[in-house]
Amino acid sequence: GESVGLHLPTLSVQEGDNSIINCAYSNSASDYFIWYKQESGKGPQFIIDIRSNMDKRQGQRVTVLLNKTVKHLSLQIAATQPGDSAVYFCAESLTSGTYKYIFGTGTRLKVLA
């Protein structure tokens, strides 16, 4: 999967600090959002999702915030670890039951030791 990485925006974070990765989505009618993590040489992996009737959802060390007013999604990673280094991107769809997702181009997270 290295072809996706060369010109992505990059966020560098010290190990142990919190990370915030942002995503602007395109369709105000989108109803369902997912964050994916893609490590080098691997396929995207589901992290957390949120529906439009919520503005916050928490998982293990991760929190997703949704601001529908400005069509903005963020992923917060607490106590960032070296294993969190990857490309992160969001996906949106019109409904949670559909197969059609629009994927963002991603942000590369680098964790500094």
Add this chain to the structure above:
Amino acid sequence: DAGVIQSPRHEVTEMGQEVTLRCKPISGHNSLFWYRQTMMRGLELLIYFNNNVPIDDSGMPEDRFSAKMPNASFSTLKIQPSEPRDSAVYFCASSLSEGSELFFGSGTQLSVL
């Protein structure tokens, strides 16, 4: 379960040659997807199968691309003839049902010279 299995991991070929990418979805999953990932466009859905039947192939770039799913455990994506602009990472993904979590394979990095 071994997850979604794709082969080959890397393919280098010359323009005009036929390329066949292979995918074995997770056993029991009835939805299968082929995606293409590039720097410029991110992840794009090429084709979606449900219960081995192609449901949406609107993302297939042109007639040079074809996909088959002869049974629930195998799918192919063929490009004939291949062109340099087809160079990308091709992912196969499966899900238990339409709208449920996508599980991606590790992808095939295709380079057409």
